Amino acid sequence: MANTKHRMHIFFSGIGGTAIGPLALIAKQAGYTVSGSDKQDSQYIEYLKKHGIHDIHIGQTNQAIAAVHQKQPIDWFVYSSAVEKEDNKHPELEFIKEQAIKYSKRDELLNQILADKKLRLLAIAGTHGKTTTTAMMIWLFKQLGLPASHSVGAKISFGDMGHYQPGSEYFIYEADEFDRNFLAFEPYKSLITGVSWDHHEIFPTREDYQEAFKEFISQSSWTYLWQDDADYLDLAGSTHISILDPAEAERTDLQLPGAYNRLDAWLVIEAVHEITNEPLPRLVELMNGFPGLQRRMEQIIPNLYSDYAHTPEKIRGGLSVALELAAIKGQNVVVVYEPLTNRRQHYMIDDYKDCFAGARKVYWIPSYLAREDPGQRIIPPSEMITHLSDPTIATPMKRNAELKAAIQKHLDAGDMVVAMAGGGGDSLDEWIRAEFKPA
Known part of the structure; x- marks a missing residue:
């Protein structure tokens, strides 16, 4: 009772x-x-x-x-x-x-809070980029002085990860598809950052994954997404959606590094423009001040960064930022990569191919293990590397003194080193922070 x-x-x-x-x-x-x-x-x-x-x-x-x-x-x-x-x-x-x-689970309680506080849900979903995109929307609302409650899956410098603002009309929410969580909601506005098959233990087939996103869109009063994702989901003839052209983001004055960041930013700008009627140029100007968030090209020490990339799409996105930043200083980009879960690798091993394009060197360490299928064999880094278009750029390594020495050698040479990992406790991210502390 x-x-x-x-x-x-x-x-x-x-x-x-x-x-x-x-x-x-x-x-x-x-x-x-x-x-x-x-x-x-x-x-x-x-x-x-x-x-x-x-x-x-x-x-x-x-x-x-x-x-x-x-x-x-x-x-x-x-x-x-x-x-x-x-x-x-x-x-x-x-x-x-x-x-x-x-x-x-958490979704039922959040729905209760939304109902009790009469909050309109602004949901950000997608296989990749949803945390950054959620943070970008929180940032814009703050810069505009509009009260909003929110929940985002990474630490931000301009607020808490979770916050209830009394008197707010909107709740900005990172809507995760894992375990079909996002299907618990009926958003006022939804943004979809990108769709590519993931969470294979929940969605056994590509079609299962696509159908979940189509159901999410059908539950939303209005959805913003890119043309290629609309094509991927076969949304021809659908109503209550805004289909955006990626070229629009590059025709603006957005100055954020990384093509993927600019796409995420433009998605937010389009939605906030329609919600608030603020002029697009003003929203672009405010977005250019976005300070980023933890584990998204986060600098640990000079020239050493941590990034949450752990799928081919996320790797491409993180590298696009790194390569643009490195180009300013004429640096080479070196990646240390820790795949997230062995289970995932059985599905995505063929998708790595050219996702490290532009990196001078890749150190590939064993997968971070979590929620594994005990019946699946562990795929070693040496085998995954053979699936790259150019396997010669990659070397299998372990988190040890040899890897630390290799990273230090690159830093001493003036290279930019990016640790890409999605794990939590005892992950590559934690190891990097422990081994390379700010002076």
């Missing part, structure tokens, strides 16, 4: 995650009582504590959640996809079921 003596108490399992954590912060700011847990401590959990969410337990046990429930009855248990998929006997979920407490 719902707790009537206090504000609704919501418990977030996996509160340190990039999807659950921001939602917990939004719920706290929206007036709910919030507690949670995670398997391990993190900087983001410390951040949540500093922002008023103090009741967070490290370690997910039956006893810990029972103590939380005894102190103040839990009304709603929100859990991540990992809880459902990785552990069918998760102790917290078992306790919640025994107590007949309402439980769901």
